[in-house]
Amino acid sequence: MGAFELCGHGGRLALPHPDLSLSEPEIYQQLSDEYASFIKLVLEHADLRLRAHEPIALTAEQQERKLFIFDLLISLFERAYLSVYEEDMSKQQRRMWLSWEDYMREWCIRPDFRAALPDLLKGEDDDFAAYMRRIAQEVDATGT
Numbered sequence: 001m002g003a004f005e006l007c008g009h010g011g012r013l014a015l016p017h018p019d020l021s022l023s024e025p026e027i028y029q030q031l032s033d034e035y036a037s038f039i040k041l042v043l044e045h046a047d048l049r050l051r052a053h054e055p056i057a058l059t060a061e062q063q064e065r066k067l068f069i070f071d072l073l074i075s076l077f078e079r080a081y082l083s084v085y086e087e088d089m090s091k092q093q094r095r096m097w098l099s100w101e102d103y104m105r106e107w108c109i110r111p112d113f114r115a116a117l118p119d120l121l122k123g124e125d126d127d128f129a130a131y132m133r134r135i136a137q138e139v140d141a142t143g144t
Contacts (some may be wrong), residue, residue, distance in 0.1 A: 020069060024080075024093065024096070027084070034076055034079075038072065038076055042069065047062065050069065054111075057110065066112070074121065077100070077128070081100070081125070081128040081131060085100075085131070101135070105135055105138075108135050108136045109143070121133070
């Protein structure tokens with residue numbers, strides 16, 4: 001499965017950490033590569049129809065896999081937030097960050113992802129959790 005495995009450790013999924021000695025563009029590229037690996041994982045579990053905006057009826061086993069994948073995604077989003085996001089960003093940093101925000105919004109369009117967020121955000125960085133909740137509320141209100 002590459003960089004991502006569907007096995008948890010105490011309910012949390014482990015992701016490789018970005019090398020902090022890398023430059024900002026290199027960290028961004030590493031995170032982007034991890035997102036591409038995540039999308040491959042989504043494709044490997046196509047029966048869950050995770051790229052569709054409307055959820056489908058799932059078996060208990062499929063529901064469990066979906067929640068593990070959502071957990072993995074939240075971990076990746078948190079790492080991107082902690083590695084890239086800043087209140088006062090340069091133009092380049094802002095461009096890099098907005099692509100991550102687009103991914104977050106894309107996933108928040110799914111009602112089942114938004115519904116799972118309270119549990120998924122437990123134990124995550126407070127600022128990141130607030131950011132994700134804000135995006136989810138905006139998407140819920142506007143549909144985008």
